Amino acid sequence: MIIVLKPEATAENRDFVVDRLKSLGFQTHISEGEERTIIGAIGDERQLRDRPLSSLPGVEKVVPILKPYKLVSKDFKKTNSEISINGIKIGGKHTTVMAGPCSVENREMLFEIVDKIYDAGARVLRGGAFKPRTSPYSFQGLGEEGLKYLREAADSKGMLVVTELMDPRDIDLICKYADIIQIGARNMQNFRLLKEVGKSGHPVLLKRGMSATIKEFLMAAEYIASEGNLDIILCERGIRTFETETRNTLDLSAIPVIKNASHLPVVVDPSHGTGRRDCILPMAQAAIAAGADGLIIEVHPNPAEAMSDGDQSITPDEFATLMKRIKIISATLERHLEE
Amino acid sequence: MIIVLKPEATAENRDFVVDRLKSLGFQTHISEGEERTIIGAIGDERQLRDRPLSSLPGVEKVVPILKPYKLVSKDFKKTNSEISINGIKIGGKHTTVMAGPCSVENREMLFEIVDKIYDAGARVLRGGAFKPRTSPYSFQGLGEEGLKYLREAADSKGMLVVTELMDPRDIDLICKYADIIQIGARNMQNFRLLKEVGKSGHPVLLKRGMSATIKEFLMAAEYIASEGNLDIILCERGIRTFETETRNTLDLSAIPVIKNASHLPVVVDPSHGTGRRDCILPMAQAAIAAGADGLIIEVHPNPAEAMSDGDQSITPDEFATLMKRIKIISATLERHLEE
């Protein structure tokens, strides 16, 4: 950590900062420049994060040198992680596609979708049983019944289930039925929930918060990892910007940036990321071309009748077309569709 | 709700939309313009929010006419709400100031602060007992012990206690010690938590999410209200923008906008809203001048030693200066400091 002093800082100010750092167990290193004095703090700077150094007298700014996360970083592990769940792999050279309806509406519909998406190449079934809706007056999901249907439908094809955990009280229930626990964008910084899924040891799909920086996204993953669980799949799902033509702005450059900083696999959700049916196919293609390890896509047999998110779901036929394109683009990048 | 058809939409497309609306219980109204046909849906449009109308064939866009919230709107109640808790009032002509440390560090410190902030005019004591930190390696709060200290310290002066609820499992604990339950910015759309505090009937301080629009903010309040609890205080605490000089961008124009749309009181948090000690006094003044019903401010006897948020806390003396200014500006606007 570097502490930059104000031009008018006194020798007393400087010594006070140095003493403070020493009392916290750091070595210091002073460099008097032409316009500023800077003090380097040598030691584990993560210990200093919460110390209010920037409000000490004479301090102009505090510049961290290290990344705030550790276990999820490439410093900690140089090779890309590959997560294997019941023989299905995520990361490495595999392109893994998760698909399914926004919310589980009934048993028949789910089996119908599973038949089609499995044939097209999806290996993970997604679906919501508890639906947190922006409006208190909307359909809120089938609850445990929905979870059962997801499990049965996935088992009929040997697929995995991913579904969202929203309440720490539901963790046992979700772990009973799902192979991968989804932490939604709105809960990315729900630290209690992160700790619980960390302790559970269950694989986690962590969605990026709508206004989370990549650094904060990786810090949320670090929360899970710090409890001993490194089976984390990151999911880019769009960030909030001033643009209103799309529901969110899908930040595909997050893929190379994260790949550079972390060993964790990254998948992309073009359904929530754009909120527009006409953007899903091109953005799914683009995500894979940008180096994503997979996709998570909303598929509904009849989007116009969907009880939620119909405007951003595609049909099983459209999904099959998308998968053909994904297969070719993956091959171009020396990856292959996980089967 | 208005449905705008594409220029190339057929009569069949139009009739399909009309039939769909009728089957959902709406009357329709067709207007053929020079460049577009538009269909008006007459009925309670909140029922249509989740229907995927915009993906029906021939539809260009769907334009909602009504606000998505109801109970918290000025349509529902024309006069500004005034919430009274143990004789202390928030809203109406009262300027109510909440103050205290970011996190409760120990009993002595809390009593020391309470003495000083009460004298300066604060009537609500704030403080965190459970601290959700961005880093898993930081101080996480004193827990129930911290809640007890808050209660005792507040009682010594007849002040109210506001503290944050982060986990639905803690609701009874928080209600036992606090007069006002704070829902933090990160949980503004944690709908499970909103339902719980709605059912509890306890007064709520709802903070605006970092990337929440004012409409979403009011929808979150509607969630609480829809459970029968209208004792809601809204809190503007800064939104995330591209500017990095301040931790967030304090959106003071939210005050007149909310006052125009809702009857609920609005307070402002310049500590989290700016993240800079040197901005707290001017932005507190500005908030009151913009029409806020109060403030919530972090005060620490020795910010340089604070275990969290020291860089955005002010000293009791600085707080006293701030309160003098607030008193005069309130009077200019025909308000008075709640005492």
Next chain:
Amino acid sequence: MIIVLKPEATAENRDFVVDRLKSLGFQTHISEGEERTIIGAIGDERQLRDRPLSSLPGVEKVVPILKPYKLVSKDFKKTNSEISINGIKIGGKHTTVMAGPCSVENREMLFEIVDKIYDAGARVLRGGAFKPRTSPYSFQGLGEEGLKYLREAADSKGMLVVTELMDPRDIDLICKYADIIQIGARNMQNFRLLKEVGKSGHPVLLKRGMSATIKEFLMAAEYIASEGNLDIILCERGIRTFETETRNTLDLSAIPVIKNASHLPVVVDPSHGTGRRDCILPMAQAAIAAGADGLIIEVHPNPAEAMSDGDQSITPDEFATLMKRIKIISATLERHLEE
């Protein structure tokens, strides 16, 4: 255009709005809903854009129905435009790549780059002669000398030249040397400049402003088109968001959104769009996979020595690798590299 009245609006308020609309030459259409009265204005709503209807007494909001742009829209021309300049095509089924140094530093360097990028498949040479720098203390470009070098180097291979116009006083100079006039992101709403390039009739590469919505981007194109010049190539180059890991957030979903709304070709600039060398290859691939008509890329023989933008330039060898990938992805989407 739809005018929504407040619930408390009187019959007088309503009639005043109706009279105002009639006096402006519009027919009106009144619909009394359960909670609101709405007035439809039938006629060319572009005439109403600047009328302060929303501040008339009793008006709650004004909702435009039509898009504000016309000539550049798909309503005006249903098929995608293909622009042909000296036999080189942009748009349609062609993938056209523009490449070159950020700024022209000297003649030799330019000929060296041109040799290599032409062989790799670039057909348009980019380069800056006038460099508007954020800092007044930076290298400002070679001026006309730079333009001459660009022309000569491009001519040696039959390539086109694209370079930026920043000052209306330079338009003749730029037109003398360049085949395509670039309007930079900072000038996207410099309406004087837009008019000048519109009148010039010269093909234009219009870059999206850093904080411009897609609607505003298309309105800027409309400015040029309204002067009779439809040879416009749109360029997505990243928007400003809260994320700081990349210089801008490259908004690739703008590609399908624009393709849906406009007939103009769209190219992508991953160099400025990310500001990071390690993001250029993946984001170039992603842009083509998302449906872009081409790319514009900064290439420098020795980025570490570049006089500007070295941190976002790639080497001629890296460019050749990129072009191989682009060729395959284009083919997957039934496009071909323009040669």
Next chain:
Amino acid sequence: MIIVLKPEATAENRDFVVDRLKSLGFQTHISEGEERTIIGAIGDERQLRDRPLSSLPGVEKVVPILKPYKLVSKDFKKTNSEISINGIKIGGKHTTVMAGPCSVENREMLFEIVDKIYDAGARVLRGGAFKPRTSPYSFQGLGEEGLKYLREAADSKGMLVVTELMDPRDIDLICKYADIIQIGARNMQNFRLLKEVGKSGHPVLLKRGMSATIKEFLMAAEYIASEGNLDIILCERGIRTFETETRNTLDLSAIPVIKNASHLPVVVDPSHGTGRRDCILPMAQAAIAAGADGLIIEVHPNPAEAMSDGDQSITPDEFATLMKRIKIISATLERHLEE
């Protein structure tokens, strides 16, 4: 400037960076930490801004220590600047209010407004003669005729004139009629225009760009200052965020942040900053309470008839009310209305 090396950087990488810095005239200072090696570059770091150091092999990141601006900073001049034009002062202890119509529509209207705003306390007349409109189909202003009216109307009361320069070709014309040249938000980084107004020596009102950081805003001012003109008034006018209830988000915390970093006066434009009539009074009050040196406000005798920006203009009567409040709040802060 601090150069942080990657953990895997070799001694060769380190020496290469050091040699590069030395060849550029810098002294270096190496500190080997536990996890990273950092190199300090001692010398005028503004020289290094454009050097692509971060793309050198083994470099992880480059951290600037100094602010990129100099002449406009508090380091350069510790006391707040006070600009005096024909006896009217801006900055220091003066609260100076600029008011007038968005665009000059005719002579009578202007004289009518001037009478009223002068009586209310405005001392600078604002008004647009050239109107750059987002739509090419809108009213574009009266041109030189408008400038003449502005001058005459202002002279009738001894007021100053501020009006916008948009085209470098108009600079002599604008200087002939106006006392203060306005640089609009869209031109904040039009570096050619900045140079021209810098050379002119005329006082400048520089508006913050819609997506400009405070640092970029001050850099734009530095551009003007670097030509020898320090008569610069900064104007906060709202930034673009995701919030759509207001046209822009007025960033009042920019006031204390700028006051901390620069000696230049800062005024606020609540008309463009919010785009809503109902927000102008509260946000004007808030701006002064936050420490602004003045305001610039759109006033129109009949906003509902205005040819531009009617929705964000207030009437002369509303302006008079606003001025009364401003006077009291100024006094609270030991300032006084400039008369």
